[in-house]
Amino acid sequence: MSPAVRFQNVSRRFGSVRAVDGVSLDIEPGEFFALLGPSGSGKTTCLRLIAGFEQPDEGHVEIFGETVEGVPPYRRNVNTVFQDYALFPHMTVGENVAYGLMIKGVPRAEREAKAKDALAMVKLAGYEDRRTVQLSGGQRQRVALARALVNGPKVLLLDEPLGALDLKLREQMQEELKTLQTNLGITFVFVTHDQGEALSMANRVAIFNEGKIVQVGTPSDVYERPTSRFVADFVGSSNVLPPEFAAAHGGTATWTSLRPERIDVVSENATTPPYYASAKGIISAVSYQGAVTRVTVVTEKLPLVATISAGTTLHKDDRVMLQWPKSAMVAMGDGA
Amino acid sequence: MTVALQETRRGIGGTISDVFFARPQLLTFLLLTPPLLWIGVVYIGSLFALLLQSFYSLDDFSGVVIHEFTLSTYQQLFEGSNVQIILRTVTMAALVTITSAVIAFPIAYYAARYARGWKKALFYLAVMMPLWSSYLVKVYAWKLILAKEGVITWFAGALHLNWLLNGILGLPVIGGPSLSFSYLGTYFVFVYIWLPYMILPTQAALERVPANFIEASADLGADPGQTFRTVIFPLALPGIVAGSIFTFSLTLGDYIIPQIVGNSRLMIGQAVYTLQGTAGNIPLAAAFTVVPMVIMALYLWMAKRMGAFDVL
Numbered sequence: 001m002s003p004a005v006r007f008q009n010v011s012r013r014f015g016s017v018r019a020v021d022g023v024s025l026d027i028e029p030g031e032f033f034a035l036l037g038p039s040g041s042g043k044t045t046c047l048r049l050i051a052g053f054e055q056p057d058e059g060h061v062e063i064f065g066e067t068v069e070g071v072p073p074y075r076r077n078v079n080t081v082f083q084d085y086a087l088f089p090h091m092t093v094g095e096n097v098a099y100g101l102m103i104k105g106v107p108r109a110e111r112e113a114k115a116k117d118a119l120a121m122v123k124l125a126g127y128e129d130r131r132t133v134q135l136s137g138g139q140r141q142r143v144a145l146a147r148a149l150v151n152g153p154k155v156l157l158l159d160e161p162l163g164a165l166d167l168k169l170r171e172q173m174q175e176e177l178k179t180l181q182t183n184l185g186i187t188f189v190f191v192t193h194d195q196g197e198a199l200s201m202a203n204r205v206a207i208f209n210e211g212k213i214v215q216v217g218t219p220s221d222v223y224e225r226p227t228s229r230f231v232a233d234f235v236g237s238s239n240v241l242p243p244e245f246a247a248a249h250g251g252t253a254t255w256t257s258l259r260p261e262r263i264d265v266v267s268e269n270a271t272t273p274p275y276y277a278s279a280k281g282i283i284s285a286v287s288y289q290g291a292v293t294r295v296t297v298v299t300e301k302l303p304l305v306a307t308i309s310a311g312t313t314l315h316k317d318d319r320v321m322l323q324w325p326k327s328a329m330v331a332m333g334d335g336a
Numbered sequence: 337m338t339v340a341l342q343e344t345r346r347g348i349g350g351t352i353s354d355v356f357f358a359r360p361q362l363l364t365f366l367l368l369t370p371p372l373l374w375i376g377v378v379y380i381g382s383l384f385a386l387l388l389q390s391f392y393s394l395d396d397f398s399g400v401v402i403h404e405f406t407l408s409t410y411q412q413l414f415e416g417s418n419v420q421i422i423l424r425t426v427t428m429a430a431l432v433t434i435t436s437a438v439i440a441f442p443i444a445y446y447a448a449r450y451a452r453g454w455k456k457a458l459f460y461l462a463v464m465m466p467l468w469s470s471y472l473v474k475v476y477a478w479k480l481i482l483a484k485e486g487v488i489t490w491f492a493g494a495l496h497l498n499w500l501l502n503g504i505l506g507l508p509v510i511g512g513p514s515l516s517f518s519y520l521g522t523y524f525v526f527v528y529i530w531l532p533y534m535i536l537p538t539q540a541a542l543e544r545v546p547a548n549f550i551e552a553s554a555d556l557g558a559d560p561g562q563t564f565r566t567v568i569f570p571l572a573l574p575g576i577v578a579g580s581i582f583t584f585s586l587t588l589g590d591y592i593i594p595q596i597v598g599n600s601r602l603m604i605g606q607a608v609y610t611l612q613g614t615a616g617n618i619p620l621a622a623a624f625t626v627v628p629m630v631i632m633a634l635y636l637w638m639a640k641r642m643g644a645f646d647v648l
Contacts, residue, residue, distance in 0.1 A: 051551075051555060052554075053551055053554075053555075072554065072559075073551070073554040073555050074554045074555075074556075074557050074558055074559050075557075078555075079555055079556065080551075080552070080555045082548055082551070082552055084548065086546065086548040086549055086551070086552035088549060088552075088553075088567060089571070090570045090571055090643075099553075099556050099558075099566075100556035100557050102566075103556060103557045103558045103562055103566075104557055147556070148555075148556075151556065151557065
């Protein structure tokens, strides 16, 4: 079976800027796929290439095995949930949701029934006659979702879908989106700069930097086995160990990632268990963050960050020892 | 240690600021009183006086205004030539408005969607520049262009299109001895003079349609024509209606353009001018001026019912 979306060596330039630079990527049918990266990394341009708002300068984009070169957005069987929702202000909620069906010429009664079902699916039953300006941010998000899904797209594109929502609502919507995707079985491709969002919702993640994909994998792949310093640093924060430091502590002589939560902070003269590495140092900062506390320890060679459960009695300038399992050190190859 | 909680006051200006800070309504009151007085007394007041005049009548024999309430002046509006004047003016205003809207839309659309930087500056300059020169100069310039010996006749001759020009001038009602003595000429000049008032509000309305509405519409399957009909046009409609208020009401009230370019048949503005001047029939002049007001009120009411202002 052909992939839901395939990028073959796709480039898109804006003037002299290569927004997307030689991207190749397969997204499988039914996947919940995240395009993750900092702003300006090319992830949104990739989404727009799938939607048809942009055309590649080089390479091919395929949707379910069909090349979509020159196919305008209105003839692609994909739908988009826009970052700021783009709900039409001169239509009611119901008219917004039924818009795609109205354009296709679906009879009024049928499209109204389908719009009603779609609104019920996003928990907005009975909102048909409201005006969009009367809705909260979370409700607009749901309307935008219903308006896209009612058309039965083969691929649903979501551009920073939860970016404008507050934290509590965002967490709730993450779960709902995930459930919705599982139930519908439609391929979801979403763009985000929030690594937490990508890790919690996606089956697979592609990480973008400067127009290129730097790593593709499952959330645990990219979190636990980053292949580059960029990924180690962007997906969660990480201690990036230089080759000589890693080698001296029982790792390989390459750039190495060590997650802060894998490091224990113990007293200076504790014994180090087997298969553990250790380093002594002085605490330079203790930062309370609610559930966890971040402790920065300056060791002989470099500062290391450890996160430990809250409720610590550690203070700045305490002399401590850091211990971590040698297996927690993940070699990242050339360290690019 | 003492902490300076209060900064020292800075003169009389500081004291006044403090008073207004404590009583914001006072500031609003003082700011609004002069303009409200102006609107209330000068504007509404004169309008009311006008309305009052229209309920008086003129004694045909003595030519004296009789200060008694009567509807007979309004009745005169519906007599023969007066009805003709009203119908003629309203038809002209409607045609000028429709033409302006049709010409203005592509210009406004280009300016709002595509023009950036110096092109946008050029657009504003091109639209506004005609407004900087005297209205009379422009109308007389058009009289010369449209005259029998004018540029258009000359061009038609050079292109061997005299037959076309003569054919157009030979048309009943809208034709005439030359363009400058025909309804067609009046219509051209009206469209030219009022066009900027249609372009600017339309452009402002289109400017407020976010680009991603057009993308969203395309994303949902609408081709450019459908997007235009279902998204762009409805959202631009308040601007077009605003523009049409200008073109329509300005045409209804104008008395100079039809005087200079056109045949001798009167428009409402000319009728008012003649009646209040040489004829001294202030009541009928007042009744005539009420006509455009009633028409505009009806027009706005209809536009509102059609949902033209829903997105405002």
